[in-house]
Amino acid sequence: MDKKLCIIGLGKMGSTLAKGLVNAGILKKEQIVGTDICVDNFEMNPVYCNIETLNDNIKAVQQCDIVLLSVKPQVIDKVLKEISSFCKDKIVISIAAGITIEHLEKALPSSAKIIRAMPNTPILVGEGVIAISRNKNVSDEEISMVKNLLESVGRVYLVEEDMMDVITALSGSGPAYVYIIIEALADGGVLMGLPRDLSLEFAARTVLGSAKMVLESNKHPGELKDMVTSPGGTAIRGIEVLENRGIRGIIMNAVKEAANRSQEINSQRGVKFDR
Ligand SMILES: NC(=O)C1=CN([C@@H]2O[C@H](COP(=O)(O)OP(=O)(O)OC[C@H]3O[C@@H](n4cnc5c(N)ncnc54)[C@H](O)[C@@H]3O)[C@@H](O)[C@H]2O)C=CC1
Numbered sequence: 001m002d003k004k005l006c007i008i009g010l011g012k013m014g015s016t017l018a019k020g021l022v023n024a025g026i027l028k029k030e031q032i033v034g035t036d037i038c039v040d041n042f043e044m045n046p047v048y049c050n051i052e053t054l055n056d057n058i059k060a061v062q063q064c065d066i067v068l069l070s071v072k073p074q075v076i077d078k079v080l081k082e083i084s085s086f087c088k089d090k091i092v093i094s095i096a097a098g099i100t101i102e103h104l105e106k107a108l109p110s111s112a113k114i115i116r117a118m119p120n121t122p123i124l125v126g127e128g129v130i131a132i133s134r135n136k137n138v139s140d141e142e143i144s145m146v147k148n149l150l151e152s153v154g155r156v157y158l159v160e161e162d163m164m165d166v167i168t169a170l171s172g173s174g175p176a177y178v179y180i181i182i183e184a185l186a187d188g189g190v191l192m193g194l195p196r197d198l199s200l201e202f203a204a205r206t207v208l209g210s211a212k213m214v215l216e217s218n219k220h221p222g223e224l225k226d227m228v229t230s231p232g233g234t235a236i237r238g239i240e241v242l243e244n245r246g247i248r249g250i251i252m253n254a255v256k257e258a259a260n261r262s263q264e265i266n267s268q269r270g271v272k273f274d275r
């Protein structure tokens with residue numbers, strides 16, 4: 001790919017994307033420039049595979065074809081205002097939770113090609129899942145190019161934008177829920193006498209293997225669960241505890257609340273843009 005990418009905000013997600021894309025070999029490190037206001041982040045440059053780093057968003061945007069906004073929703077308006085007039089013919093990808101295409105359109109030139117995306121941190125290990133939606137200015141060819149770029153770090157799905165809040169709650173935020181489950185499983189092992197490192201390894205591999213079974217076996221999760229639960233056995237005793245405490249409702253509610261929060265973030269955007 002002969003495009004140059006600018007990543008604005010080299011925090012957790014921006015640096016993960018930079019590293020993931022360089023590691024995947026889809027872009028050379030010379031094809032990515034990253035910016036941040038926190039210059040301390042630049043000392044972490046090896047983490048970003050030695051991409052060029054600047055603390056000047058405009059300078060970075062000017063030299064790129066694709067701009068990826070990886071700043072918090074709370075500061076995105078400030079950044080949009082700063083770079084807007086330099087984005088006339090650019091593809092602008094925002095990964096900010098809750099920030100709608102409509103909001104981005106108000107802030108950017110009417111010709112800007114806008115993509116709202118929701119990745120997740122497992123892109124760092126090539127197992128990410130990324131949803132993308134586009135505005136009317138993005139051609140089929142351009143969306144294919146962006147899809148191709150992001151497919152190097154995960155599975156990419158083109159979705160209707162009205163699914164984005166839920167996807168943000170499910171796959172965008174979901175790794176956080178899964179880490180809590182893994183940590184809790186490991187704590188359970190430690191509680192019952194396993195060494196911490198072995199317990200964590202077994203917990204993580206159990207989640208990894210179970211997820212693979214769901215994806216590769218073509219069986220319903222309920223059927224896979226039944227394969228583990230012998231009558232009068234150990235697994236059903238564990239499941240009884242989880243069901244008594246309402247595990248399913250708790251997890252469903254977590255997704256619902258996170259989706260509500262994503263919607264709320266957009267409705268709280270107050271800055272008005274002068275064209
Ligand atoms: N962390 C995650 O798992 C995911 C995050 N996201 C989205 O990615 C975006 C970034 O999130 P994180 O990386 O977690 O946050 P973060 O706080 O780690 O990174 C944001 C970075 O932006 C920098 N920044 C702030 N103002 C700036 C400016 N004016 N110009 C340039 N850089 C600036 C900050 O110094 C910071 O390093 C958010 O909008 C979030 O909703 C999306 C999917 C997953």
Ligand SMILES: O=C(O)[C@@H]1CCC=N1
Binds near residue numbers: 097168172173
């Ligand atoms: O909570 C957050 O800020 C982000 C949005 C998607 C995942 N985590």
